[in-house]
Amino acid sequence: MxxxxxxxxxxxxxxxxxxxxxxxxxxxxxxxxxxxxxxxxxxxxxxxxxxxxxxxxxxxxxxxxxxxxxxxxxxxxxxxxxxxxxxxxxLTGPCTLHAVDEWAAALHEASPWMSEVGTFLMRHMRRAVEKGRFGLSIPPILLVGPPGDGKTTYARLIAELSGTPFRQIDVGSGSAGFRITGLERGWSSAQSGVPVEMMLDRGVANPLLIVNEVDKAHGVRSTKGSVNDLETSLLQLLEPETASRFECPSLRVPFDLSRASWILTANDLQAVPDPLVDRCTVFRMPEVTPSVAGLMFDAIARNHEVIDQELLCQVRDMVIGASRTGSLSLRTIQRVLAGLEQLPGNVLH
Structure with a gap:
């Protein structure tokens, strides 16, 4: 940028x-x-x-x-x-106020229905750059909403539009705690956590880590009896002070992970451990109203080679109509538009 x-x-x-x-x-x-x-x-x-x-x-x-x-x-x-x-x-990402504004504008163009989050991120990034803190630097945020509403898609956009490497960690796999902090030496499966892996492999100080479905977190017990749960793993890395002196259990070397950014997602806020909620700025995903559905459709359509414009307008009206039933999601709209490209006989207009 x-x-x-x-x-x-x-x-x-x-x-x-x-x-x-x-x-x-x-x-x-x-x-x-x-x-x-x-x-x-x-x-x-x-x-x-x-x-x-x-x-x-x-x-x-x-x-x-x-x-x-x-x-x-x-x-x-x-x-x-x-x-x-x-x-x-x-340190990847915006390093000037102008670059921050360009990044925020691109983020809004891609997801205008997420303006509340985008405005929060832009203001935080502008303050950071003004203080000489270069590169993508956002506080921990928690996006809450039903499945398929675009939480992970938006998190990826934040990284992609800033040119910052990112990784996703899915809590549903059952070993998210180990994936975050790593596994100590002496185990046959000993390895560094994802943040340390990214610093070693990509040479980046401020990766974006996306942790999906933190409301499904539960402790994992190893064959040696020790427990590694997501809450414990995340708490030490969401706080800049403790993250700055993190010791990789596999390499037994200190790392400063304070510049890593974290975005957590959840379907049910009540099921997220309170300590994690306390350390994040929480945003509820907007309800897919007819106006939001129209914004979603238009933004996604720009990335598809939808062919017949008359057909596109008809499908847009159908999507907006479906949103009134309350059963529409971003994922559904994406599938509808992907299906339009597969229709035979369309011609470019």
Whole structure:
């Protein structure tokens, strides 16, 4: 959304930037060669000294890994952490007030019926940029409404229109808590949580995490007896202070996850744990009235190669009429428009 270079943010300690073993060996052997040139025959056997320098380099590399607390990790993990410590993670999304306004306008054009949420996000983002907080930065929000009303679609739009990587975590899978915080080392299935994975794989400091159906959360007990529930996992990451010093249980390395943004969705607000509700700004999805149905239809139609305009107008009237029964959803409108493209015999107008 801007031509300026994307800013970076330190998400892991700089001490994790341990050069590779090869770099240590090259440095030590180069010093050994320099000594050989300066001292000549007094230096002794060049081959023997090179072997000694190589061994010393490997020992030094191991000491640095132990000091950084990553000696137990596999090489690929060490390399990822070193790269992240050296370069920092990218902050993606609007970095100027103009870019914020463009993003908010695009969001409103795509989902005009969500103007309440869009206005809230725009105001928050403008305040953040004015304070020098660059990139997508939104407080935790909870979208509440019946299935198929576009909660997840809107959350994805927030990320896509800002150019920010995002991931969805579905609570219905039963292991959402582990997916968020990760699983500690010593387990055969040990792995980092989704936020840490995104920082390591994508090099982004402020990903958007979409957690669907948090009202269906329940604790999951491992084969070793420990319990990991969604509420406990989320609470430590929704608070910037605790998120800034999160320790990955798999890597056992501290990460600053305070720049990650969270959008939760639920069908039933009463079933969402109170602590999660307290930490989120709650928005109820708008009822699909005839006027909202018309806005939804028009916005979605722009993304479809609907062919016959007369047919399109007729179907629009039918959709608006169906909304009066109270049984219409965004998902239904999407299916109707997708079906129109499949009709034979249409011609472009």
């Amino acid at each position: 801007s031509d300026r270079p994307q800013p970076t943010y330190a998400v892991v300690p700089s001490a994790l930037d341990v050069p590779s073993e090869r770099a240590f060996v090259e440095r030590f052997t180069a010093f050994s060669h320099q000594l050989s040139r300066n001292l000549g025959s007094r230096y002794g056997s060049t081959h023997g000294k090179i072997m000694k320098a190589t061994n010393l380099a490997k020992e030094a590399h191991d000491r640095h890994l132990r000091a950084a607390g990553v000696s137990r990790l596999v090489r690929d993990q060490q390399v990822q952490l070193a790269r992240l410590a050296r370069r920092g993670a990218t």
